[in-house]
Amino acid sequence: MNVWRRLSGQRRAIALAGAGALVAGGLVTLPVTAAHAATQCDVTWTSNEWQGGFTANVTIKNIGDAVNGWTLNWTFPNSSQRVQQGWSAEITQSGSQVTAKSLSYNGSIASGGSTSFGFNGAWSGSNPKPTSFTLNGTVCNGGTTNPTTPPTTPPTTPPTTPPTTPPTTPPPGGPRVDNPYLNAKGYVNPEWKAKAESVAGGNRVSNNPTAVWIDRIAAINGTPDSSSNGAMGVRNHLDAALAQGAQYIQFVIYNLPGRDCAALASNGELKANELPRYKAEYIDPIAAIQGDAKYRNLRIINIVEIDSLPNLVTNTSGNPGGTAMCDTVKANGAYVNGVGYAIAKLGAIPNVYNYIDAGHHGWLGWDSNFSPSATVLREAAGASGATPANVHGFIVNTANYSALKEPYVKITDQVNGQSVRQSKWVDWNFYTDELTFAQAFRNELISKGFSSSIGMLIDTSRNGWGGSARPTGPGPSTSVDAYVDGGRVDRRIHAGNWCNQSGAGLGERPKAAPEPGIDAYVWVKPPGESDGSSKEIPNNEGKGFDRMCDPTYNGNARNGFSRSGALADAPISGAWFSAQFAELMRNAYPAL
The missing domain is CATH 3.20.20.40 (1, 4-beta cellobiohydrolase)
Structure with missing residues (x-):
């Protein structure tokens, strides 16, 4: 994990006690002059980097007067660096210029207070840290720190969790309710x-x-x-x-x-x-x-x-x-x-x-x-x-x-005196769909x-x-299997097939x-x-290769020795x- 800090250019040492300027965290602290504006800032940039990508968490500390609504700006040194997804701020990018604006719940920062936001990013060539920030137009640009060269492999240490300031007016939720989904807005990952x-x-x-x-x-x-x-x-x-x-x-x-x-x-x-x-x-x-x-x-x-x-x-x-x-x-x-x-x-x-x-x-x-x-x-x-x-x-x-x-296959249906439960697909099950x-x-x-x-x-x-394979009515009544197979909307080869179904x-x-x-x-x-993967793919997550994810597999006892019906070229479980x-x-x- 790389931690890199930029201090306000308006921040000056409060004392020079004969031994020179006060040094904190390797950065020189310089005196504040009375003529400067009240907005002053301290920005901490924390990142985890791997080849081609990174996660950044940015903490803004207000060392001036209280702020009501904030905008933080910076410029990426490399034109390939891009913000992809962010949280706890409205983040936009134009060229190498990035703007992060406060949201409704975290715009107020008291003097001495702080707030954080984060984002996932991408890069090619190199991934140097920004060299300066401005908060509401005021430059935050203290001493100099050479950015660390990003590693070529993903870090083993997970990203630091951003300590986001809690909202002053949290979204409605209240005590536990009978149905947490009812009349409620869901989170979009x-x-x-x-x-x-x-x-x-x-x-x-x-x-x-x-x-x-x-x-x-x-x-x-x-x-x-x-x-x-x-x-x-x-x-x-x-x-x-x-x-x-x-x-x-x-x-x-x-x-x-x-x-x-x-x-x-x-x-x-x-x-x-x-x-x-x-x-x-x-x-x-x-x-x-x-x-x-x-x-x-x-x-x-x-x-x-x-x-x-x-x-x-x-x-x-x-x-x-x-x-x-x-x-x-x-x-x-x-x-x-x-x-x-x-x-x-x-x-x-x-x-x-x-x-x-x-x-x-x-x-x-x-x-x-x-x-x-x-x-x-x-x-x-x-x-x-x-x-x-x-x-x-x-x-x-x-x-x-x-x-x-299943609109066209009911468990109570009969074909030529035979119950649909006797069909190969239903196989004596008491249900044909998930709702019932x-x-x-x-x-x-x-x-x-x-x-x-x-x-x-x-x-x-x-x-x-x-799609075009969806039935529009019951199957033929020539046999119970023809009726079920022709009318069922679930087009799997077997109801026990579960992997990446074609x-x-x-x-x-x-x-x-x-x-x-x-x-x-x-x-x-x-x-x-x-x-799951359609062929064996080594990984560090403990996920194995299951033949039910192999499109060439002809099944086992659990799926009646039927073909798997899986798509080809699939990655490990959970991967995109x-x-x-x-x-x-x-x-x-x-x-x-």
Whole structure:
């Protein structure tokens, strides 16, 4: 981390005590003359740099009279240096000239007070620091410091979190409400927004709120690397949410020991026996940040540990495709106790809303899975100090592709005396889409002891299935398979396929209270972020290669030995996959 400071040219030494000028931090402090204007400033520039990119955090300290509204200007020494996404200020750039203006909540800086903002940037050739700043037209340009040459590889130390001054009038939020999405403005992740807008037509959807994934310990403070994580950490995103005037922000809590025990593509950094580390190094720091009083009026929504607890029912020994890792985390209680600890610790914060992952209809829609999964969810809600009161609701279809509604295939339909449940696609499942499953599973959860006020979320980020392949009516009645395959809008080869599905489209845009029992349709999986690599790609995030992401794979017991249906040339899970994003937009339903 590089820290570089510029002091006001109006600042002068207050004493020359025979030994020469007072030197602080390697910079010479010079006397203030009475003739100068009252605006005086001290700017601290903190940056993390890697080849081609950097994150900068800028702190303005007011050492003059109080300021009401501020504008900070500087010039980049290299014409290639560019601001990409910013937070806690309105940042514009013209050529090499950059202007950062205060927002509604941080324009006032008392004498001796400070405020901060930050941004992600890009460069080529070299990345020297700015040599001078002006605050409201007054130059801040004390001594000289040679900028440090940027490293050629990403730093191992995550970026420093900007200590943004809390807003004087925070966005409305107040005490915990029944539905945190209702009549509320959601946070737009500037990092995802920039990626979306890098693809032609992406600006049509880039202002939709998406969730921020905290998928490893380093992501808490931000990980400025080139693979699957952004430079902004949890506090950066919370500060940016305040700057946007957002009323809710969504995080995915996703780092259990032995994570995603049945899929290699989304394995994590913690071993199955590292529950103490999960608690101390992952959940506790997140809770400390989310519990900061400056965020008290922001509704913080946590999506808790996707693809975890249902695995204990469906992917342990005795089930098709059961794995040794799922057996281990079931036996040692890593998942049940990890989720319990997370919801207890985070749920103790008054403005936090926990939604636990509950699979999807193509996973839990059979009697053998439906009620037992609800039982395991209730067990976790009583583990490690948790109670059902720590659970605001549940989410289905997270990062999946199951259709929201199947308008032409109902579970009650019959063809030539045969139920659609007998078709190869439905395979005796009791549900054909996510909405009916979510509403039924909510009732089952209430019967297990959860509050009747719990709400469900449905991830609709990639389940639109529009485009030319979308059916416009029922299939032929020549056979039950022809009827189902010809009429179903979910065009996957098998309902168990989950990785970078070919032909998928954006689904319903985020929407509050769309159906009874449903708190919201949400985009928890940011569209365009990969599910996993289509071939093995070495990485330092613990993410393996799963053949279900290989378009040449012919399947396994869990998907009926069907082809994977995955797109080619995919990066590791969480990394940006522009070709997929373009396809999701083409096949969006409702259409863009």
